[in-house]
Every structure is written in C-alpha cells, then in structure tokens.
Amino acid sequence: MIKHVLLFRRVFAVSLQRQLAHRANLAFDAMMTAVGLASGLLALIAVFSRVETLAGWTLGGMIVLLGTYQFISGMIAAFVTPNLAFFQPKVTNGEIDEVLLKPVSSLFLVSLGTCYPWALVQSLLGLATVAAGVSFVDVALTATGLLAYVLLLLVGLLVGWASRVLLACAAFWAPGAEPSIIYDAFWELGRYPLSIYHSIVQRLLTFVVPVAFISTLPAQALVSGMGPTLFVGSLAASVIYVLLARVAWQRALRRYTSATS
Amino acid sequence: MRLLSILQVYIRVSFLQWMAWRSFAFTLVANQAVTPLIGLAVWSTALPSESRLPLYYFVLLVVRLMTVSYENHTFSGRIYSGELADHLLRPHPVVLQPLGDNVSIRIWHMLIGAPLLLVVLLFLPAAEMKLWPVLAALPALVLAAGIQFLFTFSLAMTAFWTERAHAVVHLGSTLIFLLGGVAVPISLMPGVLLPFVELLPFRYMMAFPAEIVADAMTLEQLGFGYVIQLVWLLIFGWVSRRLWRSGVRRYTVVGG
Numbered sequence A: 001m002i003k004h005v006l007l008f009r010r011v012f013a014v015s016l017q018r019q020l021a022h023r024a025n026l027a028f029d030a031m032m033t034a035v036g037l038a039s040g041l042l043a044l045i046a047v048f049s050r051v052e053t054l055a056g057w058t059l060g061g062m063i064v065l066l067g068t069y070q071f072i073s074g075m076i077a078a079f080v081t082p083n084l085a086f087f088q089p090k091v092t093n094g095e096i097d098e099v100l101l102k103p104v105s106s107l108f109l110v111s112l113g114t115c116y117p118w119a120l121v122q123s124l125l126g127l128a129t130v131a132a133g134v135s136f137v138d139v140a141l142t143a144t145g146l147l148a149y150v151l152l153l154l155v156g157l158l159v160g161w162a163s164r165v166l167l168a169c170a171a172f173w174a175p176g177a178e179p180s181i182i183y184d185a186f187w188e189l190g191r192y193p194l195s196i197y198h199s200i201v202q203r204l205l206t207f208v209v210p211v212a213f214i215s216t217l218p219a220q221a222l223v224s225g226m227g228p229t230l231f232v233g234s235l236a237a238s239v240i241y242v243l244l245a246r247v248a249w250q251r252a253l254r255r256y257t258s259a260t261s
Numbered sequence B: 001m002r003l004l005s006i007l008q009v010y011i012r013v014s015f016l017q018w019m020a021w022r023s024f025a026f027t028l029v030a031n032q033a034v035t036p037l038i039g040l041a042v043w044s045t046a047l048p049s050e051s052r053l054p055l056y057y058f059v060l061l062v063v064r065l066m067t068v069s070y071e072n073h074t075f076s077g078r079i080y081s082g083e084l085a086d087h088l089l090r091p092h093p094v095v096l097q098p099l100g101d102n103v104s105i106r107i108w109h110m111l112i113g114a115p116l117l118l119v120v121l122l123f124l125p126a127a128e129m130k131l132w133p134v135l136a137a138l139p140a141l142v143l144a145a146g147i148q149f150l151f152t153f154s155l156a157m158t159a160f161w162t163e164r165a166h167a168v169v170h171l172g173s174t175l176i177f178l179l180g181g182v183a184v185p186i187s188l189m190p191g192v193l194l195p196f197v198e199l200l201p202f203r204y205m206m207a208f209p210a211e212i213v214a215d216a217m218t219l220e221q222l223g224f225g226y227v228i229q230l231v232w233l234l235i236f237g238w239v240s241r242r243l244w245r246s247g248v249r250r251y252t253v254v255g256g
Helices: A002-020 A023-048 A059-079 A088-092 A096-101 A106-112 A117-136 A143-173 A180-191 A199-208 A216-223 A228-255 B002-019 B022-046 B053-066 B071-081 B084-088 B096-123 B131-160 B165-179 B191-197 B207-214 B219-250
Strands: none
Touching: A002 A023, A002 A106, A002 A117, A023 A059, A023 A117, A023 B022, A023 B165, A059 A117, A059 A143, A059 A180, A059 A216, A088 A143, A096 A106, A106 A143, A106 A228, A143 A180, A143 A216, A143 A228, A180 A199, A180 B022, A216 A228, B002 B022, B002 B096, B022 B053, B022 B096, B053 B096, B053 B131, B053 B207, B071 B084, B071 B096, B071 B131, B071 B165, B096 B131, B131 B165, B131 B207, B131 B219, B207 B219
C-alpha cells in the first residue's frame, strides 16, 4: 500500500515535469476551463432569473453542485482519463504486457500510471465555486455536514475511478466498441441535480452510469443535509463499485492473450 | 455544375468512409444530443407551464444534429499534418472537400439520430406541430447549417496561425451554447441581452428554426430573422475566404 502511495507521488512528479515543458498549454487550458465554468454559471443564473428553486434546489445549492461536479471531473481528468480513455487499442495491441511485467499491482499501473496535472486547475476552480456557492446562500455549515461532504467527495472519486475501470474492462470482451465518449456524454448530465430528469433516467444515472455520486449526493449533504440511510448507502456503493472493478479487472486479465512478442 | 458533381463525389466518398466508423458516429450523436436534452430537462422542470418548451427543444435537437461541424477535427488536422498539400494540388476549390465531409457527417448524424428523435417525440406532451411553421423553418435550417459550417470552418483555419485551433473552435461552440438558445431559449433571456442576441450570429446558427416552429412568429419577425441570417451567411463567407487566402499564403509544409 505504502509502496503504491510513493509510486503515485513519483508518477505525479514525473508527469508534472513533463507538462512543465508545455507551460503555454497551462494558460490555455486554464482559460478554457474558466470559460466552461463561466458558461455553466451563466446558464444557471439565467434559469434562476425566472424561478426561485429548481426541483427543490436554490441557486446557491446549484452552484455548490456545479463546483462539486467540476472538482470531481477535474480529478478524474487529471488522474484517471489519461490512462483509461481510448483503452481498447492498448488491449488489442498488447500494450498490457508491459504493465503485467512490473512488480506492482497491474490495476494500479493501468488506471493511475500517468497523469495530466493541468486538469487540476479545473478542480481548484471547482472548489472555489463550491466556496462561492456556500457563501452565496446562507447554508448552515455544520461540522458533520462538512465531514459528510468530504467523505462523499471521496465516494465520488472512488466510484468515478471504478466505473472507468469497468468501462475499460469492457474492451476485453467487446474490442470493437469505444464506450468512453458515450460515457462522457452521460457524465455531462451530472451538472444538474438528478431530480430534474425523468425517473427512468434517474435510476440509470444512479446504478448504471453512477453520475449521482459525483455531484448530486455530495452537494445535497452539504446544502440540505442527508439522512443516514442514504449516506451509509453511498459509502456501501463505493465499496461495491471498487470491489466490482477489482473482480472485473482480474477476469479481464484472464481473457487477455498478449499480442506482442 | 462540374463543382456540384465533384462535391457529390466527396460527399459519397466521405459517407462510405464513415460507414467503417459507424459506432464512433453513434457516440458523436449521443454527445451532440446531450446538451439540448439537458436544456429540455432543466427548463421543463423550471417552467412546467410553458407548453411550447418541449417542442422548441425537440426542434433544437434536430437543428443541432443537422448543423454539426467538426472542421477542427477534420480540416485543422489536415493543416497540421501537412495532408493539405495534397489537396492544394487538386484542380478545384479546396473547400469542396471539407464541405463534402461536413455534409456526409451531418447525414450520418441524422440517420443515427432518427430513432432518438422518435423516442423524444413519444415523450413530448402535446407536440402539436403545424405544417406551415415547419415549412417556414426549412430554409432557416438550411441557412443555419450554412452559417455554422462557414463559422466553424473559419475558426478551424486559425490552425494556420496557432496550434490551438481546437480551443478556438471550442470557444465558438461555447458561445453558440450560451447565446444561441441552447442553454437558455432566447425568449427567456434577461431583457438587456435581447437587442444584442438578436443581431449576433449565434441565434441564427441554432435557435432560429426552432423558434419558427415552436413560437407563433409574426411575418415581420420571420422576415427580419431571414435577413439577418443571410447577412451573417455572407459575412462568414467573406471572412472564410479572406482567412483562406492569407492562411494558405503563409502555409509552409514539410513532405506532401
């Protein structure tokens, strides 16, 4: 475990060094992220110039939700997507071999082996947005609420990581499909609370593409509080997802028949 | 006439090439459809009494699928890789090839999007489409498709000057999202913005045909909209011509 933490730090340092060669990209990426965030906020303001609440959410609550979405999206874009997006060619070209030969967990290497630190700008802007949303409305911040929020952020990250792993594992069974773009399309739905969608879509976004965990649930815990059942349920869901991802990865490896020599 | 038949050949070639990328095209459609559908969900939750919103967003979805432009992926990529050199040698205007690509991708979007549109249509409460507004919207749709192609094509040509043509095009699509009636239907925008939005090009690339179908528009509003659409079509046509001329002059390419 400690070995993996140290390795993770090294991975981050190396990726950062590599990225520092392209500093102009940082400015550009930061600008694009800011534009994206601003457009999301403007869209929200336009909605709330017409109504007081949207499906039970106030403007402040929605800003917290959007910030949470940006934070988790940034973290996933920094650490997970650089490894697992467009994963299918790695399987068919036999690039997994390299991962299997190394003396650390193959799941760790394959899902967290490289990163794109500039995406963390999105996470920082997201946290700032959350803070702005909290100060904007008088959300009564309690210690338990804050703790629940942090824990649920962790749940969101774990579920986000695990669902990406599951998606990547699908490449071992169906090498023709490239599901990550359609997954990203679903991920976009996390910008708004689940309660605005049709009930079938809500269920889909909780159990199949677990978008509920990346924005709605943490924001709800911070803004309006959350019952113990839902909270414990979320924690349990993250454990289930992580276990599923591990099992799926092991199964996928059993199907893997290298392609290189 | 000769140009038209060349264009037709390009459309056919690109259409057949996309046949091999069917599953990829499917994911593109899903990505395109998601923002209007979110808009539909948000606004019908916010203002359930506005009965014309579902219809508006349904038509907007159609407009979106029929006006998609990916010149930042296709054309800018060719500028960067140097493949453009090959196209410069062909004895016809270079724009025909990206235009053919564009049209064939749009046809694919419509083919794949059709089942989705049918599903959305089933869920629409009281979708009362009348014949004549739909007919009045068809030319607007064609013009919107034209403006959006020229707009994206112009932005994609910034690849001659910068390595970040992708981001430039992305910025353009963010503006269409915000001011083109996707995030917020134009009629629901804050009043101070309206005079600007009605003159800026973004409404005419996206919302205008949907407004014709969903809102009861007067003849004057319709005429005004069409005039502005034509003006923007000409402006972007001129801009893309200028950009092409000065861009290709400074273009130096290795290989070919």
